[in-house]
Amino acid sequence: MRKILIITGNYGEGHKQAANALYKVIQLRQLNYEPIIIDFMEVTHPLLNPISHYIFINGIKMFPSIYGFFYRKTRAANSMSEILNKINNLGVSRLLKTIKEVEPSVIVSTFPLAAGAVSRLKEHGYIDVPTVTVITDHTYHSSWIHDNTDRYIISSEYVKEDLQSLGVPKEKIAVTGIPIRPEFCHNLSVDPLRTKHGINPSIPVVLIMGGGVGIIGDGSTTIRALENLPKKVQIIVVCGYNDKLKKQLSRELSNSKHEVILLGHVDYIHELMAISDMLITKPGGLTTSEAVASELPMLLFKPLPGQEQDNAKLLTDLGVAFQAKNTKEMIEVLSFSLFTPEILNKMRGNAKKIHRKWAAFEALDVIDEVQNATSSHGTPMEMNS
Structure with missing residues (x-):
């Protein structure tokens, strides 16, 4: 049985979600593939990973402008991005060891640092395996783009244009949409789900998500601001792994004057999106792709400088989302949109025109094509630690 090695990372929930979506569709399609998922940072930096993850998540929350500065400075390949790439070389020997043990017929990266490391292993002749990179945002950045990548799986024609402007050959680019879980492929019957989750069909439903660690604004202040809405709503808050926020809320x-449902990490987001009228979230590539597939209008709250701002701009331009920079803007947007069916219906219609429900299946077709184009691959070489 052929093996697909999927290399992801936990620096953003979307990287893992894309990997898991591919894993699921490989199993559903029952192809002659064994999917194996590994975490790039856990493999290459097992001791450093917990510390660097903590610093990354809290650094973004506390110093978003600094993150945005480095993101902009390294958007195009330059001396600064090259320094970061060299730092990333540390620990790559551990990745090579894992690749040798797995012996994959194709490698798929849903994490930019993994894409870079795999490309460098190919560049120096340590591996000769077809490689695919899944870009998990509605934008581009130099950290994703590497000479020895055989195919890029991307969200839209807009990103394709950006990659081609950077010199990526069009035959290396596949527009499938960002892979989302197969649960989003089908339209769900809403009435039974409303009953299941205790939802009143006559009162608007606001779903709030802030990523796997629940970082949306400063949490409780953002959500408590909804008390200023002029009418009663039903609020579903998915706190992810942020138990502290859940208890605080x-x-x-x-x-609260609203009906409030507080949840932790759940595996039925597709059901919650199906019964909701508006999603308040950070503009990550995966969550927004799931919302578009669910034809759920979005309010993108406080996009971080960098890929979140890029994602937010595209989604608002496409008419599937609003954007709010603070709680005052959030209440203003909700007050005029949430209680106006014409606005919500128009946004749903826009989403229906652009959604890619079957993105994970199309992505798997691309991966299979890349693998089949290379009938054999070389044996990984040894590498000095």
């Missing part, structure tokens, strides 16, 4: 919203 449970205390602070106990007397």
